[in-house]
Amino acid sequence: MTKIMDSDLVRRAIIRIAHEILEKNKGIAQLCIIGIRTRGVILAARIAKAIKEIEGQAVPVGILDINLYRDDLTLVGSQPIIRETLIDFDLNEQKVVLVDDVLFTGRTIRAALDAIMDFGRPSSIQLAALVDRGHRELPIRADYVGKNIPTALKQNVKVVLSESDNEEDAVYLEENK
Amino acid sequence: MSEWTKRHLLDVEELSKEEIEMVLDTARSFKEVSSRDVKKVPALRGKTVVMLFFEPSTRTRTSFELAAKRLSADTINIAVNTSSLSKGETILDTARNVEAMNVDAIVVRHATPGVPQIFAHNLKSSIINAGDGCRSHPTQALLDMFTIKEKLGRLEGLKVGIVGDILHSRVARSNLMGLTKMGAEVTVCGPSTLIPVEIEKLGAKVSYDVDKVIKQSDVMILLRIQKERQKDHFLPSIREYAIEFGVTTERLKQGKKELLIMHPGPMNRGVEISSDVADGEQSLILEQVTNGVAVRMAVLYLVLGAK
Numbered sequence: 001m002t003k004i005m006d007s008d009l010v011r012r013a014i015i016r017i018a019h020e021i022l023e024k025n026k027g028i029a030q031l032c033i034i035g036i037r038t039r040g041v042i043l044a045a046r047i048a049k050a051i052k053e054i055e056g057q058a059v060p061v062g063i064l065d066i067n068l069y070r071d072d073l074t075l076v077g078s079q080p081i082i083r084e085t086l087i088d089f090d091l092n093e094q095k096v097v098l099v100d101d102v103l104f105t106g107r108t109i110r111a112a113l114d115a116i117m118d119f120g121r122p123s124s125i126q127l128a129a130l131v132d133r134g135h136r137e138l139p140i141r142a143d144y145v146g147k148n149i150p151t152a153l154k155q156n157v158k159v160v161l162s163e164s165d166n167e168e169d170a171v172y173l174e175e176n177k
Numbered sequence: 178m179s180e181w182t183k184r185h186l187l188d189v190e191e192l193s194k195e196e197i198e199m200v201l202d203t204a205r206s207f208k209e210v211s212s213r214d215v216k217k218v219p220a221l222r223g224k225t226v227v228m229l230f231f232e233p234s235t236r237t238r239t240s241f242e243l244a245a246k247r248l249s250a251d252t253i254n255i256a257v258n259t260s261s262l263s264k265g266e267t268i269l270d271t272a273r274n275v276e277a278m279n280v281d282a283i284v285v286r287h288a289t290p291g292v293p294q295i296f297a298h299n300l301k302s303s304i305i306n307a308g309d310g311c312r313s314h315p316t317q318a319l320l321d322m323f324t325i326k327e328k329l330g331r332l333e334g335l336k337v338g339i340v341g342d343i344l345h346s347r348v349a350r351s352n353l354m355g356l357t358k359m360g361a362e363v364t365v366c367g368p369s370t371l372i373p374v375e376i377e378k379l380g381a382k383v384s385y386d387v388d389k390v391i392k393q394s395d396v397m398i399l400l401r402i403q404k405e406r407q408k409d410h411f412l413p414s415i416r417e418y419a420i421e422f423g424v425t426t427e428r429l430k431q432g433k434k435e436l437l438i439m440h441p442g443p444m445n446r447g448v449e450i451s452s453d454v455a456d457g458e459q460s461l462i463l464e465q466v467t468n469g470v471a472v473r474m475a476v477l478y479l480v481l482g483a484k
Contacts, residue, residue, distance in 0.1 A: 065206065068218040068248075079181060079482025081199075082206040082475075118215040 001158075004149055005171035010130070010161075013146030014043065017128050018050035020144050021097055028055050030123065031095050034062040036112055037083055039101035042163045043130055047099060062087035064098075069111035091120035097144075101159040103129035106140035131171055133157050149173065181479040185297045185304045188313040189355040197359060201323050203475035204468070210247060211470055221248035224481055225280040229272060230307070231257045231287040236442055236466065237307050237316070241284045244473035250481075253280075268292065269299055276300050282481055285309075303480045311345045317441050318351035320472040322359060324465050325396050328437060333360030338390035340366045340422060341400025341449055344373050344411075348441045349400060353381050366390045367422060370411045387422045391432040398439045399424055399449045415448055425451040429459065437461055 005013070025031050028051060035044025041063050048061045063086040073079070098112055109127060116125060128144035133151040149171075151157060156174040160167050181199060183191070192200075210218055226245040228238050238254065245252045255275065266274075272283060282303040285293050290312035297304040308314040326332055337356055343349045343365045353363050357380040364382040365372060372383055384390050390397065406412050429436065438450070438460045446452045455462060 068210075068220040073220060073482070079478055081179065082203050082478070084206045084209055086209070114219070118217070119213065 001175075002173045003170055004157075004173050005131075005147055005169075007162075007169035010146070010169040010171065013130060014046050015050050017144045017146060018047050018054060021047070021126070021128070022051060022054060024126070024143070025095055028057055028059050030093065031097065032060040032062065032089060032091070033097045033099060034064050034087065034112075034116070036098065036100045036108060037063065037065045038164060039130075039159055039161055040064075040099045042161045043101060043128075044099040047097075047128065060089040062089065064112055064115055066108055066111040066115055069114045071107060071111065085115070087119055091116065091122050094120075094122045096122040096125045097128055098125060099128045101130050101161075102157050103127070103132045103140075103142050103145070104135060104157075106136045106138035109140050110138050130159060131157055147171070181483050184480055184483045185293075185306075186315055186476050186480055187293050187297060187304065187306050189315045189318050189351045189358070190313075192315075192355075192358075194358055197319070197322065197355060200319055200472065200475050200479065201326055203479060204319075204323050204472040205327075207247075207474040207478070208468065208471035210474070211467070216247050217249060218247070219249045220478055221245070221250040221481060224248075224250040224282070225278075226250045226252050226282045226284060226477065227275050227280045228252065228254045228284045228307075229275060229286075230255065231268065231285070231292070232308065234286055234307070236469075237286065238284075240466070240469040241305075241307060241316075241473050241477075244470050245477055247470070248474055248477060250281075250477070269295065272296050272300055276302050282477065303483075305476060305480060308347055311347050312350065314347040314351045314441075315355075316469070316473055316476055317348050318355040319476070320465060320469045321348075321352055321398065321439060321441070322355055323472050324439065324461055324468050325437070327464075327468070328461065329395065332356065335361045335395045336364070336393055337361050338364045338366055338384075338394040338397040339400065340387055340390060340397060340424070342371045342402055342406060342411075343367050343376065343400070344371045345403070345406075346400050348398070350379075352398060353379055357381075364390055364394070368412060368418065371406070387424065388428060388431060391424070391428055391436070394432065394436060396437045396439065397424065398441070399444070400441070401443060401445055402448050419448045423447070423449055423451060424454050426453050426457065429454060435459075439465055441465070 033044045033048050035041035052058050065083045065085045067080045126143040129142045130146040132145045132148045154176045156176050158172040160170045242252050284305045284307050286307040290310035293306035339349045356363050366384045440462045
Protein backbone atom coordinates (compact mmCIF):
# COMPACT_ATOMS: atom_id res chain seq x y z
CA MET A 1 0.00 0.00 0.00
CA THR A 2 1.57 3.30 -1.14
CA LYS A 3 0.55 6.65 0.27
CA ILE A 4 -0.08 9.01 -2.63
CA MET A 5 -1.55 12.02 -0.81
CA ASP A 6 -1.12 13.03 2.81
CA SER A 7 -3.44 15.31 4.76
CA ASP A 8 -1.66 18.49 3.65
CA LEU A 9 -1.96 17.56 0.00
CA VAL A 10 -5.65 16.72 0.45
CA ARG A 11 -6.26 20.04 2.23
CA ARG A 12 -4.47 22.06 -0.47
CA ALA A 13 -6.25 20.18 -3.26
CA ILE A 14 -9.64 21.04 -1.73
CA ILE A 15 -8.76 24.72 -1.36
CA ARG A 16 -7.49 24.81 -4.96
CA ILE A 17 -10.66 23.14 -6.23
CA ALA A 18 -12.74 25.72 -4.32
CA HIS A 19 -10.79 28.53 -6.02
CA GLU A 20 -11.13 26.90 -9.43
CA ILE A 21 -14.89 26.51 -8.99
CA LEU A 22 -15.21 30.20 -8.08
CA GLU A 23 -13.00 31.26 -10.95
CA LYS A 24 -14.84 29.22 -13.56
CA ASN A 25 -18.30 30.21 -12.30
CA LYS A 26 -17.34 33.85 -11.61
CA GLY A 27 -18.46 33.73 -7.98
CA ILE A 28 -21.23 31.88 -6.20
CA ALA A 29 -24.35 33.13 -8.01
CA GLN A 30 -26.66 30.16 -8.82
CA LEU A 31 -23.95 27.83 -7.57
CA CYS A 32 -24.68 24.71 -5.54
CA ILE A 33 -22.66 21.68 -4.52
CA ILE A 34 -23.87 18.10 -4.36
CA GLY A 35 -21.81 15.32 -2.78
CA ILE A 36 -22.18 11.69 -3.80
CA ARG A 37 -22.45 9.30 -0.84
CA THR A 38 -20.37 8.53 1.12
CA ARG A 39 -17.05 10.34 0.85
CA GLY A 40 -18.23 12.80 -1.80
CA VAL A 41 -20.55 14.22 0.87
CA ILE A 42 -17.63 14.96 3.16
CA LEU A 43 -15.59 16.49 0.35
CA ALA A 44 -18.59 18.58 -0.76
CA ALA A 45 -18.92 19.97 2.77
CA ARG A 46 -15.21 20.80 2.87
CA ILE A 47 -15.30 22.52 -0.53
CA ALA A 48 -18.39 24.49 0.56
CA LYS A 49 -16.57 25.53 3.74
CA ALA A 50 -13.55 26.68 1.72
CA ILE A 51 -15.83 28.65 -0.62
CA LYS A 52 -17.47 30.31 2.35
CA GLU A 53 -14.09 31.30 3.73
CA ILE A 54 -13.06 32.78 0.39
CA GLU A 55 -16.33 34.51 -0.56
CA GLY A 56 -17.87 35.11 2.86
CA GLN A 57 -21.14 33.57 1.73
CA ALA A 58 -22.45 30.02 1.91
CA VAL A 59 -23.54 27.93 -1.06
CA PRO A 60 -26.30 25.30 -0.77
CA VAL A 61 -25.00 21.77 -0.29
CA GLY A 62 -26.92 18.59 -1.12
CA ILE A 63 -26.43 14.87 -0.62
CA LEU A 64 -27.04 12.32 -3.35
CA ASP A 65 -27.37 8.53 -3.04
CA ILE A 66 -27.00 7.09 -6.52
CA ASN A 67 -27.67 3.42 -5.74
CA LEU A 68 -31.21 3.46 -7.16
CA TYR A 69 -29.81 4.65 -10.49
CA ARG A 70 -26.99 2.13 -10.82
CA ASP A 71 -26.75 0.27 -14.13
CA ASP A 72 -25.60 -2.91 -12.38
CA LEU A 73 -28.44 -3.17 -9.83
CA THR A 74 -29.62 -6.46 -11.29
CA LEU A 75 -26.07 -7.82 -11.53
CA VAL A 76 -24.60 -7.13 -8.08
CA GLY A 77 -25.31 -9.57 -5.24
CA SER A 78 -28.09 -8.35 -3.01
CA GLN A 79 -29.40 -4.81 -3.18
CA PRO A 80 -27.11 -2.09 -1.88
CA ILE A 81 -28.39 -0.23 1.16
CA ILE A 82 -30.26 2.90 0.17
CA ARG A 83 -29.55 6.00 2.17
CA GLU A 84 -31.37 9.26 2.02
CA THR A 85 -30.94 11.79 -0.75
CA LEU A 86 -31.15 15.30 0.68
CA ILE A 87 -31.49 18.11 -1.83
CA ASP A 88 -33.73 20.73 -0.25
CA PHE A 89 -33.19 23.44 -2.84
CA ASP A 90 -34.37 23.97 -6.41
CA LEU A 91 -31.94 22.73 -9.07
CA ASN A 92 -33.62 24.47 -12.00
CA GLU A 93 -31.26 26.94 -13.71
CA GLN A 94 -28.57 26.30 -11.09
CA LYS A 95 -24.92 25.51 -11.68
CA VAL A 96 -24.42 22.18 -9.98
CA VAL A 97 -20.97 20.98 -8.92
CA LEU A 98 -21.03 17.21 -8.32
CA VAL A 99 -18.38 15.96 -5.92
CA ASP A 100 -17.02 12.42 -5.61
CA ASP A 101 -13.85 11.02 -4.07
CA VAL A 102 -12.52 8.84 -6.90
CA LEU A 103 -13.34 9.13 -10.60
CA PHE A 104 -12.89 5.70 -12.20
CA THR A 105 -15.19 4.10 -14.80
CA GLY A 106 -17.59 7.06 -14.82
CA ARG A 107 -20.60 4.85 -14.13
CA THR A 108 -21.30 6.44 -10.73
CA ILE A 109 -21.32 9.86 -12.39
CA ARG A 110 -23.66 8.61 -15.13
CA ALA A 111 -26.05 7.47 -12.38
CA ALA A 112 -25.66 10.78 -10.54
CA LEU A 113 -26.47 12.73 -13.73
CA ASP A 114 -29.70 10.75 -14.16
CA ALA A 115 -30.62 11.30 -10.53
CA ILE A 116 -30.02 15.06 -10.77
CA MET A 117 -32.12 15.30 -13.93
CA ASP A 118 -35.03 13.85 -11.95
CA PHE A 119 -34.74 16.79 -9.55
CA GLY A 120 -34.80 19.54 -12.14
CA ARG A 121 -32.97 21.10 -15.06
CA PRO A 122 -29.73 22.71 -13.94
CA SER A 123 -28.11 25.20 -16.31
CA SER A 124 -24.89 23.22 -16.01
CA ILE A 125 -23.43 20.24 -14.14
CA GLN A 126 -19.73 20.20 -13.35
CA LEU A 127 -17.69 17.47 -11.75
CA ALA A 128 -15.06 17.63 -9.04
CA ALA A 129 -13.09 14.57 -7.90
CA LEU A 130 -10.32 14.28 -5.35
CA VAL A 131 -8.64 11.57 -7.42
CA ASP A 132 -8.90 10.74 -11.12
CA ARG A 133 -7.52 7.26 -11.65
CA GLY A 134 -8.38 6.83 -15.33
CA HIS A 135 -9.98 3.75 -17.01
CA ARG A 136 -13.17 5.51 -18.08
CA GLU A 137 -15.88 3.33 -19.60
CA LEU A 138 -18.13 6.28 -20.47
CA PRO A 139 -17.49 9.65 -22.11
CA ILE A 140 -17.21 11.56 -18.83
CA ARG A 141 -14.44 13.84 -17.55
CA ALA A 142 -13.89 15.91 -14.42
CA ASP A 143 -13.79 19.72 -14.42
CA TYR A 144 -11.82 19.85 -11.17
CA VAL A 145 -9.32 17.20 -10.10
CA GLY A 146 -7.35 17.03 -6.86
CA LYS A 147 -4.76 14.67 -8.26
CA ASN A 148 -4.44 12.53 -11.38
CA ILE A 149 -3.14 9.10 -10.44
CA PRO A 150 -2.22 6.67 -13.21
CA THR A 151 -3.33 3.21 -12.07
CA ALA A 152 -3.52 -0.34 -13.29
CA LEU A 153 -7.00 -1.87 -13.43
CA LYS A 154 -6.21 -4.39 -10.74
CA GLN A 155 -5.07 -1.69 -8.33
CA ASN A 156 -7.37 -0.03 -5.85
CA VAL A 157 -7.47 3.62 -4.74
CA LYS A 158 -8.39 4.06 -1.10
CA VAL A 159 -9.44 7.48 0.16
CA VAL A 160 -9.34 8.02 3.92
CA LEU A 161 -11.09 11.07 5.39
CA SER A 162 -11.01 11.98 9.05
CA GLU A 163 -14.80 12.48 9.30
CA SER A 164 -15.72 8.97 8.15
CA ASP A 165 -12.66 6.89 8.94
CA ASN A 166 -11.39 8.30 12.24
CA GLU A 167 -7.94 8.56 10.75
CA GLU A 168 -5.88 11.36 9.30
CA ASP A 169 -6.75 12.25 5.67
CA ALA A 170 -4.80 10.28 3.09
CA VAL A 171 -5.02 8.60 -0.31
CA TYR A 172 -3.46 5.16 -0.80
CA LEU A 173 -2.82 2.97 -3.81
CA GLU A 174 -3.35 -0.72 -3.01
CA GLU A 175 -2.38 -3.80 -4.98
CA ASN A 176 -5.36 -6.12 -5.35
CA LYS A 177 -4.60 -9.78 -5.19
CA MET B 178 -26.67 -6.27 8.98
CA SER B 179 -25.75 -5.30 5.47
CA GLU B 180 -27.25 -7.97 3.24
CA TRP B 181 -30.87 -8.82 2.62
CA THR B 182 -31.36 -12.51 1.84
CA LYS B 183 -35.13 -13.09 1.97
CA ARG B 184 -36.81 -13.58 -1.40
CA HIS B 185 -40.30 -13.49 0.11
CA LEU B 186 -42.10 -11.47 2.73
CA LEU B 187 -44.62 -13.85 4.26
CA ASP B 188 -45.00 -12.60 7.82
CA VAL B 189 -43.33 -10.49 10.50
CA GLU B 190 -42.37 -13.52 12.59
CA GLU B 191 -39.75 -14.65 10.07
CA LEU B 192 -37.96 -11.29 10.17
CA SER B 193 -35.14 -10.70 12.62
CA LYS B 194 -34.90 -7.46 14.57
CA GLU B 195 -32.06 -6.38 12.26
CA GLU B 196 -34.12 -7.16 9.17
CA ILE B 197 -37.04 -5.09 10.47
CA GLU B 198 -34.63 -2.23 11.11
CA MET B 199 -33.24 -2.59 7.61
CA VAL B 200 -36.72 -2.30 6.08
CA LEU B 201 -37.47 0.78 8.19
CA ASP B 202 -34.15 2.44 7.29
CA THR B 203 -34.59 1.69 3.60
CA ALA B 204 -38.14 3.05 3.74
CA ARG B 205 -36.87 6.32 5.16
CA SER B 206 -34.81 6.85 2.01
CA PHE B 207 -37.72 5.91 -0.21
CA LYS B 208 -40.03 8.36 1.52
CA GLU B 209 -37.90 11.14 0.06
CA VAL B 210 -38.49 9.79 -3.47
CA SER B 211 -42.26 10.24 -3.06
CA SER B 212 -41.77 13.87 -2.07
CA ARG B 213 -40.00 14.80 -5.32
CA ASP B 214 -41.56 16.43 -8.36
CA VAL B 215 -40.50 13.41 -10.40
CA LYS B 216 -41.64 10.57 -8.16
CA LYS B 217 -39.81 7.77 -9.86
CA VAL B 218 -36.43 6.04 -9.65
CA PRO B 219 -35.21 3.36 -12.06
CA ALA B 220 -34.29 0.76 -9.42
CA LEU B 221 -36.74 -1.97 -10.55
CA ARG B 222 -36.83 -1.12 -14.24
CA GLY B 223 -37.83 -4.17 -16.27
CA LYS B 224 -39.32 -6.05 -13.31
CA THR B 225 -42.98 -7.07 -13.28
CA VAL B 226 -45.05 -7.04 -10.12
CA VAL B 227 -48.49 -8.67 -10.08
CA MET B 228 -51.11 -7.79 -7.52
CA LEU B 229 -53.16 -10.96 -7.08
CA PHE B 230 -56.00 -10.05 -4.75
CA PHE B 231 -58.55 -12.69 -3.78
CA GLU B 232 -60.14 -10.24 -1.33
CA PRO B 233 -61.27 -6.70 -2.03
CA SER B 234 -58.81 -3.96 -1.13
CA THR B 235 -58.36 -0.38 -2.20
CA ARG B 236 -55.73 1.04 0.09
CA THR B 237 -53.23 -1.82 0.19
CA ARG B 238 -53.49 -2.60 -3.51
CA THR B 239 -53.13 1.05 -4.53
CA SER B 240 -50.23 1.46 -2.13
CA PHE B 241 -48.38 -1.57 -3.52
CA GLU B 242 -49.10 -0.48 -7.06
CA LEU B 243 -47.79 3.04 -6.48
CA ALA B 244 -44.75 1.64 -4.70
CA ALA B 245 -43.91 -0.64 -7.63
CA LYS B 246 -44.52 2.12 -10.17
CA ARG B 247 -42.31 4.60 -8.30
CA LEU B 248 -39.52 2.05 -8.60
CA SER B 249 -40.20 1.78 -12.37
CA ALA B 250 -41.56 -1.78 -12.22
CA ASP B 251 -44.48 -2.77 -14.45
CA THR B 252 -47.65 -3.67 -12.56
CA ILE B 253 -50.72 -5.75 -13.26
CA ASN B 254 -53.81 -6.05 -11.10
CA ILE B 255 -55.81 -9.23 -10.93
CA ALA B 256 -59.02 -9.04 -8.94
CA VAL B 257 -60.92 -12.15 -8.02
CA ASN B 258 -64.25 -11.35 -9.67
CA THR B 259 -62.84 -10.90 -13.13
CA SER B 260 -60.56 -13.94 -13.13
CA SER B 261 -61.10 -17.56 -14.11
CA LEU B 262 -61.38 -18.56 -10.46
CA SER B 263 -65.10 -18.23 -10.91
CA LYS B 264 -64.72 -20.88 -13.62
CA GLY B 265 -63.34 -23.44 -11.17
CA GLU B 266 -59.57 -23.00 -11.43
CA THR B 267 -57.55 -23.57 -8.23
CA ILE B 268 -55.72 -20.62 -6.75
CA LEU B 269 -52.35 -22.27 -7.32
CA ASP B 270 -53.17 -22.81 -11.00
CA THR B 271 -54.17 -19.16 -11.28
CA ALA B 272 -50.86 -18.15 -9.72
CA ARG B 273 -48.89 -20.58 -11.93
CA ASN B 274 -50.52 -19.10 -15.01
CA VAL B 275 -49.64 -15.62 -13.89
CA GLU B 276 -46.08 -16.69 -13.22
CA ALA B 277 -45.77 -18.37 -16.61
CA MET B 278 -45.86 -14.87 -18.09
CA ASN B 279 -42.46 -14.27 -16.48
CA VAL B 280 -43.37 -12.07 -13.57
CA ASP B 281 -40.87 -11.31 -10.81
CA ALA B 282 -43.04 -10.72 -7.77
CA ILE B 283 -46.58 -11.62 -6.75
CA VAL B 284 -48.30 -9.56 -4.10
CA VAL B 285 -51.07 -11.75 -2.73
CA ARG B 286 -54.06 -11.25 -0.49
CA HIS B 287 -56.37 -14.12 0.37
CA ALA B 288 -59.01 -14.83 3.01
CA THR B 289 -57.38 -18.16 3.88
CA PRO B 290 -54.34 -18.08 6.16
CA GLY B 291 -51.25 -19.65 4.62
CA VAL B 292 -51.95 -19.00 0.94
CA PRO B 293 -48.80 -16.85 0.56
CA GLN B 294 -46.76 -19.71 2.06
CA ILE B 295 -48.26 -22.18 -0.41
CA PHE B 296 -47.33 -19.83 -3.25
CA ALA B 297 -43.80 -19.38 -1.92
CA HIS B 298 -43.30 -23.15 -1.81
CA ASN B 299 -44.65 -23.82 -5.26
CA LEU B 300 -43.66 -20.83 -7.34
CA LYS B 301 -40.39 -19.25 -8.40
CA SER B 302 -41.47 -15.60 -8.03
CA SER B 303 -40.95 -13.49 -4.93
CA ILE B 304 -44.14 -13.65 -2.87
CA ILE B 305 -45.27 -10.72 -0.74
CA ASN B 306 -48.10 -11.24 1.69
CA ALA B 307 -50.63 -8.41 1.53
CA GLY B 308 -52.86 -10.06 4.12
CA ASP B 309 -53.86 -13.70 4.60
CA GLY B 310 -57.08 -14.19 6.49
CA CYS B 311 -56.79 -13.20 10.13
CA ARG B 312 -53.20 -14.41 10.32
CA SER B 313 -50.74 -11.86 9.02
CA HIS B 314 -50.38 -8.49 7.31
CA PRO B 315 -46.66 -7.82 7.47
CA THR B 316 -46.44 -4.61 5.44
CA GLN B 317 -49.11 -2.99 7.62
CA ALA B 318 -47.13 -3.83 10.75
CA LEU B 319 -43.93 -2.55 9.14
CA LEU B 320 -45.55 0.74 8.12
CA ASP B 321 -47.05 1.16 11.58
CA MET B 322 -43.63 0.58 13.15
CA PHE B 323 -42.10 3.01 10.65
CA THR B 324 -44.69 5.66 11.52
CA ILE B 325 -44.17 5.26 15.27
CA LYS B 326 -40.39 5.29 14.94
CA GLU B 327 -40.49 8.35 12.72
CA LYS B 328 -42.60 10.24 15.28
CA LEU B 329 -41.00 9.07 18.52
CA GLY B 330 -37.53 8.11 17.37
CA ARG B 331 -37.66 4.61 18.80
CA LEU B 332 -39.80 1.54 19.37
CA GLU B 333 -38.01 0.03 22.34
CA GLY B 334 -39.69 0.62 25.67
CA LEU B 335 -42.83 2.18 24.19
CA LYS B 336 -46.25 1.20 25.45
CA VAL B 337 -48.61 0.43 22.60
CA GLY B 338 -52.31 -0.33 22.98
CA ILE B 339 -54.20 -2.18 20.26
CA VAL B 340 -57.95 -1.80 20.67
CA GLY B 341 -60.77 -3.56 18.84
CA ASP B 342 -61.50 -6.89 17.25
CA ILE B 343 -58.21 -8.58 18.09
CA LEU B 344 -59.61 -12.04 17.32
CA HIS B 345 -60.18 -11.42 13.61
CA SER B 346 -57.40 -8.93 13.03
CA ARG B 347 -54.28 -9.79 11.06
CA VAL B 348 -53.12 -6.22 11.67
CA ALA B 349 -53.23 -6.77 15.43
CA ARG B 350 -51.35 -10.06 15.21
CA SER B 351 -48.61 -8.76 12.92
CA ASN B 352 -48.18 -5.58 14.94
CA LEU B 353 -48.03 -7.57 18.15
CA MET B 354 -45.30 -9.83 16.75
CA GLY B 355 -43.31 -6.96 15.25
CA LEU B 356 -43.61 -4.46 18.08
CA THR B 357 -42.71 -6.95 20.83
CA LYS B 358 -39.72 -8.09 18.76
CA MET B 359 -38.56 -4.47 18.63
CA GLY B 360 -38.88 -4.14 22.40
CA ALA B 361 -42.23 -2.37 22.75
CA GLU B 362 -44.82 -3.46 25.28
CA VAL B 363 -48.14 -4.28 23.67
CA THR B 364 -51.51 -4.35 25.41
CA VAL B 365 -54.48 -5.66 23.47
CA CYS B 366 -57.89 -4.42 24.49
CA GLY B 367 -61.48 -5.19 23.49
CA PRO B 368 -64.59 -7.09 24.51
CA SER B 369 -63.63 -10.51 25.90
CA THR B 370 -65.40 -12.23 22.99
CA LEU B 371 -62.99 -10.57 20.58
CA ILE B 372 -59.75 -11.32 22.44
CA PRO B 373 -58.19 -14.64 21.37
CA VAL B 374 -57.51 -17.09 24.20
CA GLU B 375 -53.88 -17.45 25.23
CA ILE B 376 -52.78 -14.33 23.31
CA GLU B 377 -50.54 -13.68 26.34
CA LYS B 378 -48.35 -16.45 24.97
CA LEU B 379 -47.52 -14.21 21.99
CA GLY B 380 -46.23 -11.57 24.39
CA ALA B 381 -49.32 -9.37 24.77
CA LYS B 382 -50.88 -8.01 27.91
CA VAL B 383 -54.67 -8.07 27.94
CA SER B 384 -57.00 -5.37 29.17
CA TYR B 385 -60.77 -5.01 28.96
CA ASP B 386 -60.69 -1.37 30.04
CA VAL B 387 -59.96 1.12 27.27
CA ASP B 388 -59.60 4.00 29.74
CA LYS B 389 -56.77 2.19 31.50
CA VAL B 390 -55.05 1.57 28.16
CA ILE B 391 -55.41 5.25 27.22
CA LYS B 392 -53.78 6.29 30.51
CA GLN B 393 -50.72 4.11 30.09
CA SER B 394 -50.03 4.19 26.34
CA ASP B 395 -47.62 6.15 24.12
CA VAL B 396 -49.39 4.92 20.99
CA MET B 397 -52.82 3.43 20.35
CA ILE B 398 -53.78 1.45 17.28
CA LEU B 399 -57.55 1.33 16.85
CA LEU B 400 -59.06 -1.40 14.71
CA ARG B 401 -62.22 -1.39 12.66
CA ILE B 402 -65.25 -3.09 14.12
CA GLN B 403 -66.98 -4.91 11.32
CA LYS B 404 -70.73 -4.71 11.31
CA GLU B 405 -70.93 -8.48 10.68
CA ARG B 406 -69.55 -9.16 14.15
CA GLN B 407 -72.90 -8.23 15.64
CA LYS B 408 -74.64 -10.77 13.41
CA ASP B 409 -72.09 -13.39 14.46
CA HIS B 410 -72.97 -12.71 18.12
CA PHE B 411 -69.55 -11.41 19.17
CA LEU B 412 -71.12 -8.11 20.18
CA PRO B 413 -74.51 -7.21 21.64
CA SER B 414 -74.52 -4.13 19.42
CA ILE B 415 -72.21 -1.77 17.58
CA ARG B 416 -73.59 1.07 19.70
CA GLU B 417 -72.59 -0.72 22.87
CA TYR B 418 -69.06 -1.22 21.52
CA ALA B 419 -68.85 2.49 20.71
CA ILE B 420 -69.89 3.39 24.25
CA GLU B 421 -67.54 0.90 25.94
CA PHE B 422 -64.48 1.07 23.67
CA GLY B 423 -64.88 3.95 21.20
CA VAL B 424 -62.04 6.46 21.55
CA THR B 425 -63.32 10.02 21.90
CA THR B 426 -61.74 13.39 22.68
CA GLU B 427 -63.29 13.18 26.14
CA ARG B 428 -61.62 9.84 26.83
CA LEU B 429 -58.27 10.98 25.41
CA LYS B 430 -58.08 13.73 28.05
CA GLN B 431 -57.08 11.04 30.55
CA GLY B 432 -53.99 10.12 28.54
CA LYS B 433 -50.71 11.77 27.73
CA LYS B 434 -50.90 14.87 25.55
CA GLU B 435 -48.46 13.22 23.15
CA LEU B 436 -50.43 9.98 22.88
CA LEU B 437 -50.51 9.06 19.20
CA ILE B 438 -53.59 7.57 17.56
CA MET B 439 -53.32 5.20 14.62
CA HIS B 440 -55.81 3.23 12.56
CA PRO B 441 -55.06 0.91 9.63
CA GLY B 442 -58.32 1.91 7.93
CA PRO B 443 -60.95 1.77 6.72
CA MET B 444 -62.40 3.38 9.83
CA ASN B 445 -65.92 3.59 11.11
CA ARG B 446 -66.28 7.11 12.44
CA GLY B 447 -68.38 7.12 15.57
CA VAL B 448 -67.72 3.45 16.35
CA GLU B 449 -64.10 2.67 17.29
CA ILE B 450 -62.99 6.27 16.80
CA SER B 451 -64.86 9.56 16.99
CA SER B 452 -64.57 11.99 14.11
CA ASP B 453 -62.75 14.66 16.10
CA VAL B 454 -60.12 12.14 17.22
CA ALA B 455 -59.67 10.82 13.67
CA ASP B 456 -59.09 14.34 12.37
CA GLY B 457 -57.34 15.62 15.49
CA GLU B 458 -53.73 16.57 16.10
CA GLN B 459 -52.85 13.28 17.75
CA SER B 460 -54.01 11.27 14.74
CA LEU B 461 -51.41 9.76 12.41
CA ILE B 462 -53.94 8.01 10.21
CA LEU B 463 -53.09 9.76 6.96
CA GLU B 464 -49.35 9.66 7.67
CA GLN B 465 -49.68 5.89 7.93
CA VAL B 466 -51.04 5.87 4.39
CA THR B 467 -48.19 8.08 3.12
CA ASN B 468 -45.62 5.92 4.86
CA GLY B 469 -47.24 2.76 3.51
CA VAL B 470 -46.00 3.55 0.01
CA ALA B 471 -42.43 4.11 1.24
CA VAL B 472 -42.41 0.89 3.28
CA ARG B 473 -43.79 -1.15 0.38
CA MET B 474 -41.16 0.37 -1.92
CA ALA B 475 -38.52 -0.79 0.55
CA VAL B 476 -40.01 -4.29 0.70
CA LEU B 477 -40.24 -4.65 -3.09
CA TYR B 478 -36.72 -3.31 -3.53
CA LEU B 479 -35.26 -5.68 -0.93
CA VAL B 480 -37.04 -8.93 -1.85
CA LEU B 481 -36.53 -8.44 -5.57
CA GLY B 482 -32.83 -7.86 -4.97
CA ALA B 483 -32.28 -10.87 -2.71
CA LYS B 484 -30.08 -13.50 -4.22
